[in-house]
Amino acid sequence: KNIVQMIPKVIFVLSLYRSAYAFCPPNVMGSNIQRLKLGTPSTPLCYRRTRPRIGMSDGTRLVPSLNNSLVEVGCDNAKKDFLVYEHMLGVISNHAASSGKLGSITLVGAGPGDPDLLTLGALKAIHAADLVIADRLVSKEILALIKSELKIAQKYPGCAHDAQNEIYRWCAEGLVEGKKIVRLKIGDPFVFGRGGEEVLELRKFGVEAKVIPGISSALAGPLAAGIPVTHRGVANRVVFCTGMGKEESIPDIPAYHPEQTCVFLMAVGRLKALTDDLTKGGYPSTTPVGIIERATTPHERTIRGTIEDIVILASEEKIRPPSVIVVGEAVNVLSKQEKHHQTIIPFRRSAMSLESLSKACEPSGE
Ligand SMILES: C[S@@+](CC[C@H](N)C(=O)[O-])C[C@H]1O[C@@H](n2cnc3c(N)ncnc32)[C@H](O)[C@@H]1O
Incomplete structure (x- = not known):
C-alpha cells in the first residue's frame, strides 16, 4: 500500500528533472552529456553538458549551474570562468572515473x-x-x-x-x-x-x-642597467609594485621615503599617470627615474631621467613594454653619465656556451 502511495510522488520528482532537462535547448545540453554529482552531497544527480563553449561569441545560453539552477552563460568574464571551470572539472573527472592517471x-x-x-x-x-x-x-x-x-x-x-x-x-x-x-x-x-x-x-x-x-625582471632589469636597488646610504628598502591591478584597477603608489627604491612592472603604458601620481604623493620632481626596456635581451635599452622629464624622454625614445621602471636615488648611484639618455650594452653571456650547458642538463635517459 505504501509503495502505491509513493508512485505519484516519484512521478512528480521525475517530471521535475525531465522538465529541467527539456528546458535546456539541445545546442546547450548537446549530445555529449554526463552524470555528475553537483553541489552539496545532498544535491541530487543532474545532467549537464561536458563540452563548454569557450570564447563563444554567439550570445547568451542557459546551462545548469553547480547548484543545479540554470544560469545564463554569455560572453563576460565571470561566465567564461564558469565554463572553463566546468570544462576542466568535466575533463578531469571523466578521466578519473575511468581510473586514468593524470600527468x-x-x-x-x-x-x-x-x-x-x-x-x-x-x-x-x-x-x-x-x-x-x-x-x-x-x-x-x-x-x-x-x-x-x-x-x-x-x-x-x-x-x-x-x-x-x-x-x-x-x-x-x-x-x-x-x-x-x-x-x-x-x-x-x-x-x-x-x-x-x-x-x-x-x-x-x-x-x-x-x-x-x-x-624576476624586477631585480634583473635594474641590475642589467647598472642600478643597485639597495645601496648603503642611498637606498635601504625596495618596493615592488605593479602599475596595473586586477581587472585593470590602478594600485596606490607607496608612500615617499628618500631612501627607498620603487620598481614598477606593467606600468610603462601609463607612465604619465604614474608620474602624476608620484608627484601628488609627495615625491620630489627631481627624483631619478630609470626605465629598462626588454632587459637582458639583445634589444635592451635604458633611459634615465627624473619624475619631471621621464615622460618626454620615454616618448622621444619610443619606449615600449615590457619595461621596468625604477624610481629613487639608487638609479644614478653607479651612473657616471651626465646625459639623461643611456643605452646599455646587452647583458653579456656567461663563459659557458649555452649549447654545452643545455647538453649538461639533458636527462641521461635512465
Ligand atoms: C606579467 S608581469 C610578469 C613579471 C614576471 N613574473 C617577473 O618576475 O619578471 C610582466 C611585466 O614584467 C616586466 N618584464 C618582464 N620581462 C621583462 C624584461 N625582459 N625587461 C623589462 N621588463 C620586463 C614588464 O614590466 C612586464 O610588463
Whole structure:
C-alpha cells in the first residue's frame, strides 16, 4: 500500500528533472552529456553538458549551474570562468572515473629573457617536459631550447583573461593525456605572474603544481642597467609594485621615503599617470627615474631621467613594454653619465656556451 502511495510522488520528482532537462535547448545540453554529482552531497544527480563553449561569441545560453539552477552563460568574464571551470572539472573527472592517471605540472620561472639567466632546475624541467605552455613574453632564445610540444598563450592587454582560461584548458587536456607539463612563465612565477592563482586553480582539480623560481625582471632589469636597488646610504628598502591591478584597477603608489627604491612592472603604458601620481604623493620632481626596456635581451635599452622629464624622454625614445621602471636615488648611484639618455650594452653571456650547458642538463635517459 505504501509503495502505491509513493508512485505519484516519484512521478512528480521525475517530471521535475525531465522538465529541467527539456528546458535546456539541445545546442546547450548537446549530445555529449554526463552524470555528475553537483553541489552539496545532498544535491541530487543532474545532467549537464561536458563540452563548454569557450570564447563563444554567439550570445547568451542557459546551462545548469553547480547548484543545479540554470544560469545564463554569455560572453563576460565571470561566465567564461564558469565554463572553463566546468570544462576542466568535466575533463578531469571523466578521466578519473575511468581510473586514468593524470600527468604532472610544474610552474617554471624563465627569468627576464637571457637564457643564461634560466636556473638549472628550469632547464632540466624544460628538457624533461612533454608539453611546454609558455607566456607570450618568454624570449625566443629561451623558446628555442624547447624540444617538446609548445603552446604559447597570446596574452595581450584586454584579452589576458581569455588567454588565461585557454591556458587552464590546455593544462587540463595535457594532464588527462598523462603529460609532464611545464608552465613556463616570464621572470619569477610568483612575482606579478599569476603563479599563485594558477596553483590555486589547479588545486580545485586535485592537482598540486610544483613551482621552480625564476629571476624576476624586477631585480634583473635594474641590475642589467647598472642600478643597485639597495645601496648603503642611498637606498635601504625596495618596493615592488605593479602599475596595473586586477581587472585593470590602478594600485596606490607607496608612500615617499628618500631612501627607498620603487620598481614598477606593467606600468610603462601609463607612465604619465604614474608620474602624476608620484608627484601628488609627495615625491620630489627631481627624483631619478630609470626605465629598462626588454632587459637582458639583445634589444635592451635604458633611459634615465627624473619624475619631471621621464615622460618626454620615454616618448622621444619610443619606449615600449615590457619595461621596468625604477624610481629613487639608487638609479644614478653607479651612473657616471651626465646625459639623461643611456643605452646599455646587452647583458653579456656567461663563459659557458649555452649549447654545452643545455647538453649538461639533458636527462641521461635512465
Ligand atoms: C606579467 S608581469 C610578469 C613579471 C614576471 N613574473 C617577473 O618576475 O619578471 C610582466 C611585466 O614584467 C616586466 N618584464 C618582464 N620581462 C621583462 C624584461 N625582459 N625587461 C623589462 N621588463 C620586463 C614588464 O614590466 C612586464 O610588463
